[in-house]
Structures are given as C-alpha cells and as structure tokens.
Amino acid sequence: MIERQVDAIIGLQMGDEGKGRFAHQLAANYPMVARFNGGANAGHTFSHNGREVNTHQIPSGITHEGVVNLITISSYVDPKALLEEANGLWEIGIPVSGRNLKVSDGANLVLPHHIMRDNIRELSKDGQGSTGRGISFVGSDKYERIGVTLNDFINDPQLVKSRVIEGIDGVNRSLDELFVSVMEDDDLEDSNREQLLENICNAVGVANLEWASWKEATGEIRAYETDTFEFIHEALGKGQTLLAEGAQSSGLDIEHGMRPETTSSHVTIGGALSSIGVGPRAIGEVYGVAKLPKSRVGGTPESFPTRITDEEIAARIRGNAGDIDGEYGKSTGRERMVGWLDLPELRRSVLVNEVTQLVFTKLDCIPRAGDYTQVATHFVGEDGQPVEIAPNFVSKVRKMKPEYEQLPTWEEDISGVRRFDELPENAKAYLEFIKSQLGVEITMVGVGPESEQFIDMRVAT
Ligand code: IMP
DSSP states (O other): OOOSOEEEEEESSSSOSSHHHHHHHHHTTOSEEEEOSOOTTOOEEEEETTEEEEESSSOGGGGSTTOEEEEOTTSEEOHHHHHHHHHHHHHTTOOOOTTTEEEETTSEEOOHHHHHHHHHHHHSTTOOOOOSSSHHHHHHHHHHTOOOBHHHHHHOHHHHHHHHHHHHHHHHHHHHHHHHHHHHOTTSOHHHHHHHHHHHHHHTTHHHHHHHHHHHHHHHHGGGEEOHHHHHHHHHHTTOOEEEEOOSOGGGOTTTSSBTSOOSSOOSHHHHHHHHTOOGGGEEEEEEEEESSEEESSSOGGGOTTBOOOHHHHHHHHOOTTSTTSSBOTTTOOBOEEEOEEHHHHHHHHHHHTOOEEEEEOGGGGGGGOSEEEEEEEEEOTTSOEEOSOOSBHHHHTTOEEEEEEEEOOOSOOTTOOSGGGSOHHHHHHHHHHHHHHTSOEEEEESSSSTTOEEEHHHHO
16 A cells, blocks of 8 residues: 655745745655646746756756656646756756656646637736746636647547647637727727737737647657656555655645636645545655745735735845846746735645645745844734634635734844754744744755755754
8 A cells, every 4th residue: 555655845825935946855855756736837946056947847856866757647738848948957967858757648738829828818908917828728628628638649639630720719719809809998008009919910820830839849748758647656556755746836726725816726735646646645744835035926916915015125025036036936037026924824725735844945034124024923804803714715815904923033144054053043933933823843944045055943953
C-alpha cells in the first residue's frame, strides 16, 4: 500500500508567495516532482548555482540531476511555451529531455485560440486581469469535454483538426463582437477607441499562422508524452517518493479561492490527489507557503482586504522591478499589489490543505514597512461580529473590515541569520505570534532570495 510517500508544497495566499525557491530546495530530496495544476500562467523563480531561474510549467526539480519531473493530468499544457521554457533551460546548462520531463498524455493542451480569446477578453470590459495564457478558455473546453490532449494529437488528428477549426471560428466571432462593442461604446475616448480597434485588427488573421507553429511545437513535445498515472504508480509501488509542486495558490483555487477572482484549476491538496491519481493515505507532509508581506497580481483591490493603500509604504515593500525579490509578476511583469499579513486567509488555507508545516518567505522584508508592521488577526462583519476564517467570495469579504495587531519591527539585517535563536527579539516575537494564531509549526523561514538564505526552524530552536 502507498502510504505517506507523497509530500506537497502549496501556496496559501494568492500566488507569488515565493514558493518556487522552497519547492526547488525540497525537490532535491525526491526522485519525482510533479506539477499538478495550472499552466504557463504560473511563474516560479529561484536561484540555482548563483543564477536566477524562472520556470512556468516545468517542475523545479528539473535543475536536480536524477529527478524525474512530471506534469500531471490536471495541468494545462501550452506546447509552444513549454518548448520555449525547455530551450531556455538548455541555454543555461540545464538539460531537459524525455528522461527528466514527462508530460501527461491526458492533460488538456492550450490551443492558440484559447490564448487569443483570453487576450481579446482582456481588451474588453469583461477583462479579468488574467495572465493572458488562455487558461480559462482551455479550462472551459475541458469541462465542456471538447478539449484536446497529447493523446488526441497522437491518436486522433482528425478530432484535433476539427476542434481547431471551431476554435478559430470562435476567435473570429469574439473579434467581431468586440469590434462592434468598441465602435458603439460612447464612453470611450477617441484615442482609446482607435488603439483598441488597431489591436483588434492586428489579431485578425493571426489564428491560422499560430496554428501551424502550434502543430510543430506539439509534435516536438511528443518526446515527453507519458501516462503519468502509470509511471507514478510504478515508482510509488517500488517505495519511491514524490513531491507535488503546486502552482498558483489556495486563494486562487477555482472553488475555495476568492471567487470569482480565481484561476481555472484545482490548486489545493485535493487537486493534487486527483491530478497525480492517488488517495489521501499517500499524503505525508503538506508544506504551506505564505509570504509575510502579502502580494497579488491581477484581481481587484476588493479581493485584497489587507492591501496597503499608503503608496509610499507599498513602494518600499514592493522593491525594484529588476530585483529577484521585487514584487512584479514573473509571468507578466505586472506590478503587484502589496499588503499586510492576513491571518483569516491563512486559517482557511491551512484547513483546506490540512497543512502540516508552515513555510514563510521574506521575513527580511518586514522592516521595510517602518518601525511597525500590521497583522490582520480577524475581520469584523457588518453585524460587528469577529470573523476568524476568511470567506471565499469577494462579495462577502468586501463587507468586512480587517482588524490589525501592530507589531514592532527590527533594525538589524537578518539576511545572514540561519538560526532562530540568532534573530532579533522582535523578529522572534513576530514569528511566535503567527504560530500561536495559526496553531501550526513553522518549519522554514526565508531571510533572503538565495536558496541558502533561510532558517530551518526544526534544527535552529
Ligand atoms: P489566469 O489563471 O491567467 O486565467 O488568471 C486568473 C487570475 O489568477 C488573475 O488574477 C491572475 O493574475 C491570477 N494568477 C494566475 N496564475 C497566477 C500565478 O501563478 N501567480 C499569481 N497570480 C496568478
């Protein structure tokens, strides 16, 4: 029987917690690492042999020799972006081949028209602040059961062709509708209207060209095609272990996230079980990662109750666009909103994932706020009652107000600290406070972007 052979690392906020570097670090201890959700909308950044590595679809175990990296069945695979990512890794000396990368034959493929429709919608009033990677459209095709997989590409090319023709039709219809709505929108300034119309015209006719390069890229990623369920079970049966590497985060989960401002996949531990194809007894540790100054890209301010509205403080916390720890989206370069730690959100995520180990990133950045930092301990509802666990609807949370505890920061540079007992007293008190509020042990705390810049709380206390 498979028992406790699968550990998972999952984000507890709205993405961008910096889980990539801990996933990369943990990955070295497992023969298999699996990305189980999302697609090219994700961006993980970590430092490997002193250089910054950005991954999107490929698990972060790819840098470790001998680790098999799997993209399992619930992921959305963008063939062109995957090839580019693999080539980019080769260029910096990280080999990627069918030996160390396996892509599920049943994962839904992102087709060019998914990306085009996503971008068309982002141009319109219905834009959702998506990453523009076609995720919601590939997701809706999957659940409409009209999607395309690598298995279809290999075994049913006629089906793929007809799906693509229908898809291109859909793009053209969306463009027509958008064109008319922009023409008829009296609220638009003329210069904006012209720009939008130009963007729409540029998109017309691109679909057919995109299709040819998609086909070529998909032909190439056949090298990675695998029944990941079978592969994983064979290895688990021999006693091997696996790290499930989450992309996005619980707060973006299609069901348990801050609806409707979510992504289109199952991000939680439940999603990991389903995508990998194991039952709950297979799960051992669940590492839940949160960033101490919280951040989010995309989405509205209403979905971020602890957002810092003082732009001066926010800018200090955000840092510089070019820095590895700068708060800018890794997939899109967009500036992130930043805010105070939100404990009601973390309580929800700890419960939904049954987190056994808490991992925090960016403790070193806390003093950027000034002499004090704030932590939202609970919300207060319209009825004046305290709310300990965040709701999963923007329409509910916007009626609540966060209540803060103010905690003193510290002046010392802690980026060189490796033991809990060497931290300044205020930093220790800050971590103790969070631990007591969440009731889960903290096991690792990041004090800088480099992989060795962390405190392992299990050995340091
Ligand atoms: P989509 O997943 O591209 O459709 O975007 C839906 C929402 O999820 C947007 O608010 C995105 O900014 C957000 N999102 C998707 N992937 C990530 C991620 O990896 N990190 C942070 N936010 C993400």
